[in-house]
Amino acid sequence: MIRDAIKSAQIEAMKAGDKDRLAAVRLILAKIKDRDIELRTASSTPDDDAVVVDVLQKMVKQRRESISMYEQGGRTELAAREQAELDVIETFLPRQLSEEETKAAIEAIKAETGAESVKDMGKVMAVLKERHGTVIDMSKASGLVKAALG
Structure with a gap:
């Protein structure tokens, strides 16, 4: 399950002292938890991996939009930070169809x-x-x- 891979990545990042990766993974877990809370009131619960992938895809879309806006505004340091988060998020997504x-x-x-x-x-x-x-x-x-x- 993708959720388990994300949790184990959090532990690995903590052990390795990789603060940037840890921050991105914690952000992912927070978004997933928000979605879980939203789904508590739903009448039907979708597949867990589908929920996680949906959250990750939305996060990817947001990061790509932010990167383009930061680059247009000349804020390369913020664009680089968003790109680093995007790279971490994409590692958890299943391979996309060509x-x-x-x-x-x-x-x-x-x-x-x-x-x-x-x-x-x-x-x-x-x-x-x-x-x-x-x-x-x-x-x-x-x-x-x-x-x-x-």
Whole structure:
């Protein structure tokens, strides 16, 4: 489980005295705990790894946006710190599908659902997220689905 890997990484970082990695791992664990608290009131509890991956993907997206804003503002030291956090977060994410693999999955879903035009994009995206949501960057997949249906 990803959650266990993150907890063991926290212990390793403490033993190694790697303060930057430890801070990033603690941040990840805090975000996961926040999500756990949110899900207490939910009627159905999703798979644990899916929850953790969702949290990590959101953190990655936030870091990438922050890095671009810091670089535009000339704050390279802050961009470097965000990049260091991003590198730690990405070590816990499962391997993402390549663009070719993503296109193949889209084509399979498109054939399966009978999608032919952009009007069917929501249907294809829903199936894609259900099956491959943890290993695909859905923002990039959106553009690929649109291109495949256009």
